Amino acid sequence: MMIDPIISTSAVLALSVTFASAASHKLRHPGWFRRQVHEYELIPGLMVPVAARALPIAELVIAAGLLWSTSRPYAGVLAFLMISLYTLAIAINLARGRKDIDCGCSGPAMQQPLQPALLARNLLLVIIALVALLPIIDRPLSLHDNFVMIAAGLVMVLLYTATDLWIANRPLLLKLSGEK
Structure with missing residues (x-):
């Protein structure tokens, strides 16, 4: 299955921005992120500082690597x-x-308690990553195509951000509405 380069490149741009953004807050607040890694209780305590340092670096490498064919x-x-x-x-x-x-x-500015909605959000990110891996149709790209790729990538980032904000604020919204 081959896809149009507009779809693939839009997915790649969105993923790259998402990974760079994720790495950014982890690198700017290393103590906070080290506590987050520790709270998951999935790796031995001695490995927490190593993982907390390696994960955002890996995210930056991924973000940059996605940009070159x-x-x-x-x-x-x-x-x-x-x-x-x-x-x-x-x-x-x-x-x-x-x-x-x-x-x-x-x-650290926007706390998000773990909830099933995060699994659904990540499933969409997995699908976007898989789309970015599909081979693309070889065709010339016009200036208009380049604009559409950037715009579509930006829209995906904005949708991801809006979803993230909704997930983070959902407990508060439910509390305000009187629901549990």
């Missing part, structure tokens, strides 16, 4: 694996009944 397949696979790893970490903690910890998804 020669490294895109490798970065796409790594993106798929990283999102799957994060999804598994969330799923394990939800299965343990640990909904009270912050997912660490959006930095």
